[in-house]
Amino acid sequence: MRISSLLLLLLWSLPALAFDLEALQARLAATPDIAGRFEQTRYLADLDTELVSRGHFRYERDARVVWTLETPVDKRLVFTPQDAASLDGTADSGANDNDDRRRQQAAELLLSLLDGDWRALEQRFKITLAGDAEAWRVELVPRQQAIRERLKSIHLAGGRYLETLRLQAANDDTLDVAFSDQRPLDAGETTSAESADGE
C-alpha cells in the first residue's frame, strides 16, 4: 500500500521533473512582447486595509514594462533595467529623482520575474518550481538575511503567461497582481501601440 502510493507520487512528479526552470523560461520567452490588463491589490497590515488599483500594461521582453494605472489614480510608469524612472516624473522636477539604488534593484527584480530570468534570480533567491507547463507555480525565498528582513517571499503562477504575482513583505504587507486579457504583440504593434499610448 505504502509502496504503491510512493510509486504513484513518483509518477506524478515525472512531468514536473521534465518541466524545469529552463523549460519554463523557454516557454515564457516564446512570447516576446505582451499586452494586457492588471488588477493590483496592496494589503497594508498596519492599517488593515486594501488598496486596489487597475490598469493596463505592455511588456517588451528584455527592454521595459509600461505600467498604466487607470483607477484610482491616472499614472503611467515605465520600468527599464537601467532605471525605474516614471515618465510623468519629468513634469514635477525634484520630486522624482528616482535613479537610486533600491528603486533600481526593485525594477530589476520585477523585470527578472517577468522574464523568468532564473539565472539572475538564483543568486539572490532559493527557487522552487511546482506544477507543469500548463499550470506552474514558482516560489522564491531570499537567500540573504538582510533581504528576508524586508521581503518574505514571492509567488508566481501561470500557464502560457504569468498570471499571478504575490509579494509578501516581512511586515505582513502583501502585493497581489493578477494579469488578464493577455495577448502577444508583434513588433509592428509595439510601435503603433506606443504612439497610440503616447500623450
Next chain:
Amino acid sequence: MASEPHRRLAWLCSRPLAWLWAAILAGCALLLAWQLRDGLPSDTRLTALLPEDRQAPLIERASAQLGQTFENRFVLLLAADDLPEASAALAERLNELPDLARLDWRDVDLADADPSKTLGAYRYRLLTPDLKASIDADGGATLVEAALERLFSPLGSPQPVRDPFGLLERWLNAQDGGRIEAWQGLLTVRDDTGTRRALLIGQLAGSPYALPTQQALSEQLAAFERAHPQAELLHSGLIFHAAAGARQARHEITTIGLGAFTGLIAILLVVFRSPRTLAALLLPLAGGLLFALPLTLALFGRLHLLTLAFGASLIGVAIDYALHLQSDRAIRGPRFRLRPLLPGLALGLASSLVAYLAQALTPLPGLRQMAIFAALGLTGAWLCVVLWLPRLRLPAHPATARLAELLWRVTTPRRRLSPWVALAGVAVMLAIVAGRFEVDDSLRLLNPSSPQRLAEERQVQSLLGSDTGSHYLLVRADDEAALLERLDALGDALDTRIAAGLAIDYDNLAERVPPPAEQQANLERVRRLYDEPLETLVTRAGLPPETLTRARATLDEVPLLRVADWLAMPAGERDRRLWLGHSDAEDGEQAGTLAATLVLSGVDAPGEIAALQRLAAGDDNVEYVDRVARLSALLGELRRHIAGWVAAALAGLMLVLAWRYRARAWRVAAPALGALLGVLTLFAITGTALNVFSQLGMLLVLGIGLDAGIFSAEHARRPATWLAITLSTLTSVLAFGLLAFSATPALHHLGLTCLIGLTLVWLLVPWVRPADATTRQESAHD
C-alpha cells in the same frame, strides 16, 4: 702633546682589547640570533621617514583618521565580458586571503543594515534640500503625486502611517550620492563612455605594509588575470602602492646591490691579488654589520627596509679604514706599523661620525634610525680594523706596490694649481649656484609609485567620486550645535563657490546631522506637509481616515538626531572619520573644544587651493589643511635642518682640523668642499633641484671627502695613500653611485649626488695635496 696624538692612541694596540672586542661581537651575535628567532622585524613604510607634526597635534590626528580609511581599504574595478561570472570568480579568490576583514561586491553587501530601523525615529527632522524647497514653496502640494506613485507602483513599499511621503527613503537616497549602481546583483560604476565595471571593496584586517598580505593579494590577482586574460582590472588602495614599492626595493637590492658587491670584490682582487687579503678586508664589514644590527634593533624594535639598504651600502665607507691599513702594509711590507696611521684613522672616523650623528638629531624617526645604524656600523668596522687587522698575517703581493706607483705617476698633476685660478673657479661656481639654484621639497620624492599607478588611482577615485582625505577644512567650536552650524555655513559657502564654477566636491557631516535649529525647522516643515497635502493624499488614494490622525501623531515626539547617535548607526559609520570629538591637552587645544573635518575632493589647481584658503582665512575656527603641502613643508624644514646641522658640524670639524693641521687645514677640507660646490654647480647648470635626498648624498660626499683629505694630508706624498684613497672613492662610487640607476626617486637622488660628488673628490685630491715629499709627522715619529 698636540703633535703626537698617535702616542696617546697607542693603548688601542693592546692584545686584551682585541679579545674584549671579540667577546662583545660574540655577544652581539647571540643577541641578533635571539632577535631574529621569528624573522627580521622589518618595515617598508616610506612615510615612516617623515616626522610627526608636533606643532599641530590636532591636525596630525585628523590626518591620521582620514588616512586610515584609505590605508586599510582596497578597491578593485573589474571590466569583463561576462561581468557577473568574472566578479564571482575574483571575489572567490579574494575571499581566500588570510588578512581580509570583509569584502563587499554584491548589491546586498551594502544593503545589509536597514537604516530605517535605527534612523526611522529621526526622519521627520531630516529633509533633503529638494523637499525643503518644495514645502517652502507651496506647503508641499506637489509632493502628493509622488506619494501616490509610491502607494500604487508595484515596486513601492509604502508606509502610509509612518512615512506617507517617503521622507526617509528620499533622504537616504540623497546621502547615497555616490555613483555606485546595483546591476545583476553586483555593485557597479559606469564611466563617461558607458563602460560598466564591477566594484569590489576589500577591508584589510592587518597592515597594508605586511609583506605576506601583499604577496597573497598579488598572487590571487595574478591567478585571476591568468584565468581571465580579457578582464581589465583597475586598482586603488595603499596596499598596491606599498607592494609595488617593496617589489621595486627588493629588485634593486638584488640588482644594484649585487652589482656593487661583485664590482667591489673584483677590484680588491685585482689590487691585492689574494683571497685571504680580500677576506680580511671584508672582515670589518661583517663586524660592523654584526655590531650595528642587533643594537639598532634593540633601540628601535624594528628595522626599516631603507635603513637596511642604506646601511648595507656602508660597505663603501667602512671598508675605507681597512683599505688604508692594507695599502700601507702591502707597500711597506715588514716595516709596517699601525701607530702612524692611527691619527688619520681616528680623525676619519670622527668626521664620518659627526656627519652621521648630525642626521640623528633630525626629527625624522626613519632618518634617525639610518644614522644610528650607520654610526654603529662604522664604529664596529673601525674597531675591527684597528684591533684585529694588524694581528692578521696577510700576504703582500708585489703587484700592489707596482700598481700604486703606476697610479701615482699617471694621476699626479705635472703643474701646480695656481691659487688665483682656483679662487676664480670657486667664484664663478658660487655665482652660478647663487643665480640658478633650485630646491624641491615635493612629496613625490617619497612616492615610489609609477605615474601609471598614480593615474589609475586617480581614475578609480574619480569613478567612485571618493577622496583620499588629503585636503580638508578643520573646524572647531565650543559645543555641538555651534560646530554643526559652522559646518553647515561652510557647506553653503562652498555650494555658492561651486555654483560659481569652483570644480571641487566635499563631504560634510552637517548634511547628515543638520544643526539642531535646522532639525527643528525641518520638523515644522513636515507639520505643514502633514496638514493639507496629507489630507489630499489620503482622500485621493482612498486610505482610511484614521491614517491621517495616526500619521500626525508620529510628529508629537521626535527625538533630535545628535552626532553621537548618528555615528553609532551603521549608516553613520562612514562619517566617523570626519568627527574628532573633544580635544584634550594632548592636542594642544583648549580642553573641551569640539572639532570635525570637512573633506574636500578634486582640489588640484592652485586657483582652487587659493579659493579654499580665502574661505578659511576669515575665521579663526576654520583651518584649511592640505596634507600633501603640509608634508612637503615638513620635508623642506627637514632639508634646512640637515643643512644647518651639517654646517655646524663642519664648523666644529674645521676647528679640530685647524688645531691639528694649522695652515694646511684648507687642503684637508678642499676636496670635500670643492666636490660639494661642484655638485651644486652642476645641479644649477642642469636645472636639477636640490632635495632632502640629494642633500643626504652630499653628507656622504662630505664624510668620504674629508676622509680622503685627512689621509692625503697625513701621508701626503705616498703612493700607498693615494691608492687607498682611490680604492675608497671607487668602492663608495660602487656602493652609492650605482643607486643613481634606482627607480625609487629617493635613492636615485642620493646616488646621483654621490656619483658626481665622489668623482669630484677623487679628481681634486691630487691638486690640493701638500707639497712636501714626506709629512712632518712621518719624518719625526716613524
